[in-house]
Amino acid sequence: MGSTRVTEQPTSFERPQQGVADPADARGALLRTPELPPALPLLSRPDDGSVCPTADLAAQSGPPAAAALSGDDDPESGLTASGGRASGPDGSRADGSRGDGSRADGISSASGYEHSQPVSTEPGQHRPRPAPEGIPVQPDAGARADETTRTVGGPGEAGRRAGAPERRTGQGLPPGRPQPMRRDGDRLRFVGAATRRIARGMDLDEIVMGLCRATVPTFSDAILVYLREPLPVGDERPVGPLVLRLRRTDRIPAERDPEGGFMPAPVPEQPAELSVVTNELCEVRPGSALGEVLRGVRPVFTDAPSARAALTELLGEDSELAVPAGQRTILAPLRGRRRVIGAALFLRRPERLAFEPDDLLVAAQLATHSALGIDKAVLYGREAYIADELQRTMLPETLPRPTGVRLASRYLPAAETARVGGDWYDAIPLPGSRVALVVGDVMGHSMTSAAIMGQLRTTAQTLAGLDLPPQEVLHHLDEQAQRLGTDRMATCLYAVYDPVRHRITIANAGHPPPVLLHLGGHAEVLRVPAGAPIGVGGVDFEAVELEAPAGATLLLYTDGLVESRLRDVWTGIEQLREKLAATAQLTGPDHPPPLEALCDDVLDMLGPGDRDDDIALLAARFDGIAPSDVAYWSLQPEDSAPGRARRLARRALERWGLEELTDSVELLVSEVVTNAARYSTREITLRLLRTDVLRCEVGDDVPQLPRLRQARATDEGGRGLYLVNRLARRWGATRLSTGKVVWFELNRG
Numbered sequence: 001m002g003s004t005r006v007t008e009q010p011t012s013f014e015r016p017q018q019g020v021a022d023p024a025d026a027r028g029a030l031l032r033t034p035e036l037p038p039a040l041p042l043l044s045r046p047d048d049g050s051v052c053p054t055a056d057l058a059a060q061s062g063p064p065a066a067a068a069l070s071g072d073d074d075p076e077s078g079l080t081a082s083g084g085r086a087s088g089p090d091g092s093r094a095d096g097s098r099g100d101g102s103r104a105d106g107i108s109s110a111s112g113y114e115h116s117q118p119v120s121t122e123p124g125q126h127r128p129r130p131a132p133e134g135i136p137v138q139p140d141a142g143a144r145a146d147e148t149t150r151t152v153g154g155p156g157e158a159g160r161r162a163g164a165p166e167r168r169t170g171q172g173l174p175p176g177r178p179q180p181m182r183r184d185g186d187r188l189r190f191v192g193a194a195t196r197r198i199a200r201g202m203d204l205d206e207i208v209m210g211l212c213r214a215t216v217p218t219f220s221d222a223i224l225v226y227l228r229e230p231l232p233v234g235d236e237r238p239v240g241p242l243v244l245r246l247r248r249t250d251r252i253p254a255e256r257d258p259e260g261g262f263m264p265a266p267v268p269e270q271p272a273e274l275s276v277v278t279n280e281l282c283e284v285r286p287g288s289a290l291g292e293v294l295r296g297v298r299p300v301f302t303d304a305p306s307a308r309a310a311l312t313e314l315l316g317e318d319s320e321l322a323v324p325a326g327q328r329t330i331l332a333p334l335r336g337r338r339r340v341i342g343a344a345l346f347l348r349r350p351e352r353l354a355f356e357p358d359d360l361l362v363a364a365q366l367a368t369h370s371a372l373g374i375d376k377a378v379l380y381g382r383e384a385y386i387a388d389e390l391q392r393t394m395l396p397e398t399l400p401r402p403t404g405v406r407l408a409s410r411y412l413p414a415a416e417t418a419r420v421g422g423d424w425y426d427a428i429p430l431p432g433s434r435v436a437l438v439v440g441d442v443m444g445h446s447m448t449s450a451a452i453m454g455q456l457r458t459t460a461q462t463l464a465g466l467d468l469p470p471q472e473v474l475h476h477l478d479e480q481a482q483r484l485g486t487d488r489m490a491t492c493l494y495a496v497y498d499p500v501r502h503r504i505t506i507a508n509a510g511h512p513p514p515v516l517l518h519l520g521g522h523a524e525v526l527r528v529p530a531g532a533p534i535g536v537g538g539v540d541f542e543a544v545e546l547e548a549p550a551g552a553t554l555l556l557y558t559d560g561l562v563e564s565r566l567r568d569v570w571t572g573i574e575q576l577r578e579k580l581a582a583t584a585q586l587t588g589p590d591h592p593p594p595l596e597a598l599c600d601d602v603l604d605m606l607g608p609g610d611r612d613d614d615i616a617l618l619a620a621r622f623d624g625i626a627p628s629d630v631a632y633w634s635l636q637p638e639d640s641a642p643g644r645a646r647r648l649a650r651r652a653l654e655r656w657g658l659e660e661l662t663d664s665v666e667l668l669v670s671e672v673v674t675n676a677a678r679y680s681t682r683e684i685t686l687r688l689l690r691t692d693v694l695r696c697e698v699g700d701d702v703p704q705l706p707r708l709r710q711a712r713a714t715d716e717g718g719r720g721l722y723l724v725n726r727l728a729r730r731w732g733a734t735r736l737s738t739g740k741v742v743w744f745e746l747n748r749g
Contacts, residue, residue: 187362190218195369203381204231205248207373211344211366212250219362220330220346222251226282226314227334227342227374233382242284242291244314244342282314290314294340299332299363301355307331314343323347327354332367336375344370387420390447394454399427402435403691404499406621408595410603414445414560414614421614422449422490423558424457428464431734431741432697433499433625433689436464439556439618440492440534441511452488456480456534460494467736470494470507471541474534478509481535489535493528493556497548499625500689504554507543509534512559512569515577519551519592521584523577550624551592555580555602560613579605595621629656629690635673637680637700645673645686649696652688660749661694664727669696671720672742676700680739693729694746701739 194214201207204227212223226244284291289309293300302311303326311323311331323329324347334342344367348355391413399407407427414421422442430436438460442453459480463473473494481488491511497504506514506526510533517523526546532539548554555576562572583601587593593601599619606615631652635641646666653662669686676684680700689695708721724731724744731744 184358187358191362191365194219194366198366198369198373201373202377204374204377207370207377208248210373211370212248215346215366216250217252219359219366221349221352222249222347224249224345224347225334225342226344228340229281231341231374231378232336232339233378238339242294242340244282244284246280247342282316284313288313293331294333294343297333297335297340299330299360299367301327301360302329302331303327311345314345324350327356328352330355330360330363332363334367334371334374336371341371341374387447387450390450391420394450394457395424396426400429400435402427402429402499403433403689403693403695404623404625405435405497406595406623408599408619408621410599410615410617412560412603412615414612420447420450421445422453423560423614423616424453425556425616425618426457426460427618427620428461430464430496431467431699431736431743432687433695435497435499435620437495437497437554437556437618437620438464438492439511439558439616440490441558441560441616442488442490445614452481452484452490455484456490456492460492465734467734469543470496470505471543474507474509474531474541478534478537478539478541482537487535489533491533491559495554495556497554497620497622499623500630502548502550502622502624503545504548504622505543505545507531507541509541512557512562512573514557515555515573515580516546517553517555517580517584517592518549520589521581523580523584525573525577548622548624550622552622553580553592553595553598554620554622556618556620557602558613558616560615561602561606561617564612575605576602592621595619625689625691631688633686635677635684635686637677637682637684639677641677641684642670642673645669648686649688656690658690658694658748661746664746665694665696668724668727668744668746669698671723672696672698672744675706675720676702676742679704682739692748694748695743696745697741697743699736699739699741703735703739705733705735705740706742 194211197214198207198210201210208225208227211225215223224246225248227247228238229243229245232238282290284294289306290313293307293310300307302308302323311329314331315323328348328350330346332344332346333340334344344363346355346363391411395411396409399409401407409425411423411425422440422444424438424440424442426436426438428436428438438457440453440456440460442449442456456477459477460473463476468476474492477490477492481490490509492509493506493511493514494509495504495506495514506528508528509531511530513528513530514526515523516526528544529542531541557576559569562576563569564572567575579602580598583593583598599617602617603615631648633645633648635645646669649665649669650662653659653665673684673686676698679702682701685697685699687697687699689697706721708725710722727746728744729747731742733740733742
């Protein structure tokens with residue numbers, strides 16, 4: 001019995017031809033079909049009981065072979081009447097296979113392409129067992145080398161030989177091709193692997209790349225992917241014309257490394273590089289050939305005249321891309337849930353076998369899965385954009401720059417898939433150069449949590465504008481949360497810093513306590529009554545007033561920074577305190593650490609598994625205002641008050657060396673104090689603050705805020721605020737619980 005040479009078969013459904021590089025092989029190796037001796041015709045059993053065409057072979061082989069054909073056990077050949085095979089003493093069978101699935105010749109019967117031994121017809125040798133009726137038989141290696149395909153016919157049907165028409169298509173199989181069952185199995189495996197790779201993508205680029213990498217070189221030698229510009233989102237109805245833009249191309253490299261075992265691909269006579277595609281933008285006109293192909297949805301071969309015209313319209317009249325002739329190009333529309341969103345072009349080189357009709361089904365599956373994935377990616381991108389915009393609008397874009405304090409902040413979402421949450425921070429300027437520092441946390445990580453957070457933040461800003469005490473602000477927030485719903489729970493910490501008095505007043509509603517980092521490097525957790533969370537109802541909140549020395553840093557944060565699955569909240573607070581102290585030691589006892597760098601160092605304490613919740617962080621560096629830079633007076637509401645205010649302001653400016661501002665300050669102070677003295681019944685307060693700007697504040701007990709208006713030519717008054725608006729750098733009015741404060745600022749020379 002002659003020896004058999006075994007060749008590794010490719011994973012593609014295309015058989016490699018002799019002397020032709022198979023692009024389906026990932027290595028790009030030049031595989032050759034082995035030259036094997038021809039095999040004998042397969043045995044078949046006619047239905048009428050007549051003698052088989054090969055019955056004479058059975059007669060020559062003796063009684064055992066005849067018994068096998070008649071259905072009796074054949075101990076010599078290993079065939080049994082029940083269809084099994086007799087095993088030898090070592091477990092091997094007469095055909096060379098073993099019971100564990102392996103064969104004696106070293107070829108596994110479970111491999112994708114199994115090579116059987118040539119069959120001998122000499123007496124005493126075993127013969128092939130007839131296959132069950134109606135089941136296709138995989139030819140042996142010799143049969144494939146002989147480029148012959150045979151099947152065993154079903155009832156009333158004789159077996160077909162080479163060149164017989166295929167049952168499904170009615171066409172003969174070309175030489176050297178695998179059986180239809182084998183090709184169908186390869187197609188199913190390829191489609192399954194390709195769709196899984198496409199489905200792994202989350203954004204648009206990953207999905208398009210997955211389509212290209214899955215099809216080249218297994219299914220095609222090159223691919224071009226066109227997508228609609230712009231891509232519609234969800235139920236949006238496009239208003240402009242259908243425009244396709246070349247999104248991505250992929251191809252087999254034209255040159256390969258000979259030293260690595262790769263053979264260079266044949267150089268075509270015409271250019272075939274995708275880099276020479278000149279038409280990257282194509283407008284699909286209604287009624288055009290390309291429009292009809294896209295409206296038909298199904299993939300088509302481009303050998304038809306209409307499809308060829310559509311391809312020319314897609315690539316452009318002057319495109320230098322060489323499109324192979326025949327059925328070597330497939331144009332597949334990409335249709336999403338409601339409309340066509342693009343097209344994919346699959347190409348094979350002239351030296352490779354052309355596409356088959358069944359390949360249109362493969363292209364349709366790839367196009368469908370890719371289009372649906374692109375639709376999902378576009379929707380996901382829009383949702384992520386909305387989430388980012390919602391979170392950005394809920395948080396302050398920039399922090400204010402109040403007098404006597406510097407601010408820095410950070411926000412981190414819980415994860416990339418949960419970009420919105422209920423954590424927020426805020427800094428609100430208050431009358432008297434004070435500033436309110438707020439940090440809060442609404443339970444949950446959803447759009448609902450972000451919406452509730454936005455309402456609570458707006459309420460806090462409104463209450464801060466009324467200059468209410470911190471405990472009153474939390475009380476009103478608690479009432480607002482109860483109006484929003486019974487399950488609207490949140491924690492909040494509200495603090496007011498006064499740079500003139502160097503004091504801070506804090507009220508807490510179930511929030512983690514703040515940490516104060518002193519100038520010398522000592523970090524302490526402030527003892528603030530915790531209180532109940534916002535939304536509980538019926539709870540009184542308590543405020544405490546603490547020292548806020550110059551150079552100290554107050555850190556407000558949410559529980560996501562200090563609490564996770566790996567540690568409890570108090571362990572995290574202690575780690576935060578130690579982190580702040582260690583960072584302060586790096587800059588020395590006389591210099592506080594930079595505020596932005598301090599926030600980054602605090603976030604560096606987060607390790608793997610510590611990101612269970614979103615994080616809001618607000619840091620405030622207390623600079624304060626020195627007593628020498630503050631001038632404060634009380635004036636009686638009488639006609640002489642404006643003149644006295646002008647004299648006091650002039651003396652303060654002379655002491656500070658700001659004489660160049662004397663005229664402007666006297667004029668504006670006189671106008672504001674005159675309005676206060678006209679309507680006030682109690683003492684009027686006048687305060688000047690010298691910082692980077694000169695700030696003047698006038699307070700009275702009248703709650704009505706002044707309104708800027710245009711005075712007529714016959715009016716005697718109404719021009720005071722007009723002058724303030726024209727001469728001052730900034731000005732404003734804030735209502736207090738006991739009246740109001742009108743202030744303005746002037747730039748120092």
